Amino acid sequence: MENHRDTPHHHVARQDAAYDVVVVGGGTAGLSAALVLGRSRRSVLVVDAGEPRNAPAAHMQGYLSRDGMPPADFLAEGRRELGRYGVGLVNDRVLAVTPDGAGEFGVTLAGGGTVHARRVIVATGLVDELPAVPGLAERWGRDVLHCPYCHGWEVRDQPFGVLAAEPFNSHQALLVTQWSKDVTLFLHTVRDLPDAEWERLAAAGVRVVEGEVAGLAVEDDRLTGVRLAGGRVFPRSVLFVPAKPVPRDDLLGALGAEPRDTPFGPYPAVDETGRTSLPGVWAVGNAASPMEQVINAASTGYRAGSAVNAELVMTDIEAAAARRRAGAFTPRTEAAVARAVAGEHAHGLNV
Structure with a gap:
């Protein structure tokens, strides 16, 4: 080779x-x-x-x-x-x-x-892998996002939506309140939350919407809302989703x-x-x-x-050492190596 x-x-x-x-x-x-x-x-x-x-x-x-x-x-x-x-x-x-x-x-x-x-x-x-909601893939990385550390500054103070998912439930909705105080958590397929999470969401000022999300509202190539299965649209400019x-x-x-x-x-x-x-x-x-x-x-x-x-x-x-132990190096070859090394050192000293 x-x-x-x-x-x-x-x-x-x-x-x-x-x-x-x-x-x-x-x-x-x-x-x-x-x-x-x-x-x-x-x-x-x-x-x-x-x-x-x-x-x-x-x-x-x-x-x-x-x-x-x-x-x-x-x-x-x-x-x-x-x-x-x-x-x-x-x-x-x-x-x-x-x-x-x-x-x-x-x-x-x-x-x-x-x-x-x-x-x-x-x-x-x-x-x-995105949740099975129509429209997410088309807007992925634009106004459908996953990481506030990656994109939060650029969309700060806009109306945020957060799509809930197991096993994290409300964690991301709480986190993104650092970048916007207008945050709505869409429970989507999550049926309920523990009492402690309801309490944290209320303390953080996060609104919670129950019901499955069916799609997005888009105008002039910009996200304008989140649409529930029943047809109601909640105005949002940014949606954080739990990609797997x-x-x-x-x-x-x-x-x-x-x-x-x-x-x-x-x-x-x-x-x-x-x-x-x-x-x-x-x-x-x-x-x-x-x-x-x-x-x-x-x-x-x-x-x-x-x-x-x-x-x-x-x-x-280690391979060279093994060859040496096996006799691949003779006194003559070792002397040649020593002379070469000595010559390199002498050259270095003369520079």
């Missing part, structure tokens, strides 16, 4: 090309991991299917120095940075990751061919990665660096956690990238 070190970062991955690391997913977490690895002089391929979670949003918020930047521009800048370090980027989809029996992997691409990876970082993100974050974990599931329970359902079990239960496989960003915002996802990628590089360094050193 050839060791692939192409400098253009947009290219076709060649059959049987070999990489230190293949990163599956080119969102924030994946690009962050690839950046660290590229700067660590690793051969890296990022395989990006082009499905970032925040694509519907016009801007991303809360990322220091990039607050308000369009998500597409942010990712484009990240890709440009990778090009400085010879990181490869292919627009494709990974169909399978197959252990090779020696602790490494074959990575099969939808566009054809299989590349070799010593380590794999899965950064495939998640999909937000579902990880894109097909690859990890096929490999047999151990899951962990979260309030949103099962996610891959990972340690603090993103290492899964599968030797040689990491999961980062929203592929490993439903709660990561963009800035957090970048952090998880950074930690995974540095951990993968460190593991590869030690793996190679």
Whole structure:
């Protein structure tokens, strides 16, 4: 196999090309991991299917120095940075990751061919599954929202609606009162709330509307109200909805990665660096956690990238030590290595 070190970062991955690391997913977490690895002089391929979670949003918020930047521009800048370090980027989809029996992997691409990876970082993100209410998907990321930390400032002081859902019930309605004092909670399919939650809602000044939500009222491409099944419309400019974050974990599931329970359902079990239960496989960003915002996802990628590089360094050193113990190093070759090292030190002293 050839060791692939192409400098253009947009290219076709060649059959049987070999990489230190293949990163599956080119969102924030994946690009962050690839950046660290590229700067660590690793051969890296990022395989990006082009499905970032925040694509519907016009801007991303809360990322220091990039607050308000369009998500597409942010990712484009990240890709440009990778090009400085010879990181490869292919627009494709990974169909399978197959252990090779020696602790490494074959990575099969939808566009054809299989590349070799010593380590794999899965950064495939998640999909937000919306409640079955007509019109939500069309306005998702615009005036139908899920996160006040992402969008609250931009819609502050407008009339908010909140769609209730188990198991959180009124929690989000209480939270968003920090951004607007005009908040209405629509119970939708939630039949009742505990007495303590009714009390908190009253204390926070949140109105509660019973009855199932059937759709939205929209005028001039702007949300103007929430429509109940009975036909009554409640004027609202913003609606927060309880999207269910579902990880894109097909690859990890096929490999047999151990899951962990979260309030949103099962996610891959990972340690603090993103290492899964599968030797040689990491999961980062929203592929490993439903709660990561963009800035957090970048952090998880950074930690995974540095951990993968460190593991590869030690793996190679241990292999060299094993060869030495097996007699692969003779006194003559050791002397040659010593002379070379001494020459490098002397060169450094003369600079």
